[in-house]
Amino acid sequence: MNMHINEAKRILVTNDRGGYTVPTDRLYPFQWNWDSAFVAMGFALYDTDRAYRELERLVEGQWADGMIPHIVFHQPSDSYFPGPNVWRTRHSIPTSGITQPPVFAIALRKLHEASGDRTRTLPLYEAALKWHRWWYSARDPEGTGLVALLHPWESGSDNSPAWDVALARVPTTTDTPVVRKDTSHVNADMRPRNEDYQRFIHLVDVYAACEWNWAKQWEKAPFKVAEVQTTAILLKAGEDLRALAQEFGLLDDAAEIVAFNEKSRRALLAQWRPAFSRFVSRDLVSGQDIEAPTHAGFLPLLALDLSADLADAVVAEMQRWSDGMKVAFPTTKPYVDSFEAKRYWRGPSWAIINWLLIEGLTRNSRADMAEALRLSTVRAIETEGFAEYFDPITGEGCGGLGFSWTAAAYLSLAA
Numbered sequence: 397m398n399m400h401i402n403e404a405k406r407i408l409v410t411n412d413r414g415g416y417t418v419p420t421d422r423l424y425p426f427q428w429n430w431d432s433a434f435v436a437m438g439f440a441l442y443d444t445d446r447a448y449r450e451l452e453r454l455v456e457g458q459w460a461d462g463m464i465p466h467i468v469f470h471q472p473s474d475s476y477f478p479g480p481n482v483w484r485t486r487h488s489i490p491t492s493g494i495t496q497p498p499v500f501a502i503a504l505r506k507l508h509e510a511s512g513d514r515t516r517t518l519p520l521y522e523a524a525l526k527w528h529r530w531w532y533s534a535r536d537p538e539g540t541g542l543v544a545l546l547h548p549w550e551s552g553s554d555n556s557p558a559w560d561v562a563l564a565r566v567p568t569t570t571d572t573p574v575v576r577k578d579t580s581h582v583n584a585d586m587r588p589r590n591e592d593y594q595r596f597i598h599l600v601d602v603y604a605a606c607e608w609n610w611a612k613q614w615e616k617a618p619f620k621v622a623e624v625q626t627t628a629i630l631l632k633a634g635e636d637l638r639a640l641a642q643e644f645g646l647l648d649d650a651a652e653i654v655a656f657n658e659k660s661r662r663a664l665l666a667q668w669r670p671a672f673s674r675f676v677s678r679d680l681v682s683g684q685d686i687e688a689p690t691h692a693g694f695l696p697l698l699a700l701d702l703s704a705d706l707a708d709a710v711v712a713e714m715q716r717w718s719d720g721m722k723v724a725f726p727t728t729k730p731y732v733d734s735f736e737a738k739r740y741w742r743g744p745s746w747a748i749i750n751w752l753l754i755e756g757l758t759r760n761s762r763a764d765m766a767e768a769l770r771l772s773t774v775r776a777i778e779t780e781g782f783a784e785y786f787d788p789i790t791g792e793g794c795g796g797l798g799f800s801w802t803a804a805a806y807l808s809l810a811a
């Protein structure tokens with residue numbers, strides 16, 4: 397057996413904290429939402445019981461309004477900032493107050509297909525449906541079909557150049573002292589800047605003052621972006637949720653989900669910009685397109701069946717971004733001003749983003765590019781280990797090591 401597969405499984409064991417998996421030791425000592433969904437997809441390949449546990453433990457953090465938070469603080473730890481005392485939320489288990497990309501139902505369907513265990517899938521299906529309803533009410537109250545983020549962390553791409561303009565409007569003042577812990581685990585050059593952190597915490601202060609009521613937050617939010625990556629993930633997850641509803645004979649649910657999906661499909665297609673050969677998000681505060689060239693513009697591949705013309709244009713543009721890179725796919729277009737090869741979401745390649753892009757390319761019959769990206773990801777991990785992300789130019793593994801979602805992605809992509 398491939399020794400890297402054993403190593404990937406060993407990382408998931410090491411990062412287990414009792415039925416849930418931390419992204420990596422120290423740097424991220426709690427349960428993170430989309431990390432766990434990816435981890436569950438990895439487990440689904442060889443241990444469906446453990447995969448269910450991962451999702452069940454995440455749902456322990458689900459709020460009464462349906463939101464599944466981006467972090468569930470199952471046990472205290474002092475190696476991470478901001479902790480529960482900064483979030484000031486009121487769930488029975490401490491959680492953050494914002495969410496993360498809804499990969500959950502994508503994982504749930506894969507898991508259900510692997511296990512066929514309806515009894516165990518059903519409560520998780522209900523949780524996912526409640527969360528999708530929350531997205532369409534709390535994050536798209538005007539019914540546009542595109543869901544909005546109120547904090548960059550909700551994108552999962554914390555310091556992406558996509559947020560530069562919108563975040564610059566957010567004041568750097570905070571009520572809460574910013575005591576970063578991340579830079580004592582990882583080189584500061586690879587992490588978001590201090591000024592970004594001030595703004596991230598300013599937003600937390602504003603929403604805590606709204607007592608985490610979503611309607612108040614929507615009104616007060618100084619950062620509001622209708623985002624294409626999140627909407628694409630929500631739509632793909634919605635397709636998977638609909639398949640489960642259908643299988644379970646829940647026809648009213650299925651009809652409700654189809655209506656969500658159709659709305660998002662139309663809205664996403666309207667975000668196509670031929671001049672860039674990609675899709676763009678919209679800054680709801682300024683009303684402007686977000687033109688910063690980031691990987692998010694290609695994520696709609698995951699959820700749309702593009703016409704041959706559009707798919708050709710997307711693939712040609714993705715090829716231009718990949719040319720000369722040791723490890724595709726760069727999260728920012730190489731060599732534009734905002735591109736930084738080692739700084740987190742401003743250039744580096746991430747295995748889980750590649751995983752989503754590979755699924756999207758496969759869906760759109762672009763098997764060659766999907767295979768090239770798969771090989772590039774697998775080789776990067778086999779050469780550098782299970783790093784958080786990779787410098788696309790040199791291929792160097794960066795950020796935290798022994799990373800859970802990199803291990804899960806490897807299990808799926810190497811298979």
Ligand code: GLC
Binds near residue numbers: 428429430431552554
């Ligand atoms: C960072 C990433 C985010 C991830 C988390 C835990 O905040 O930007 O996407 O979920 O780390 O790995």
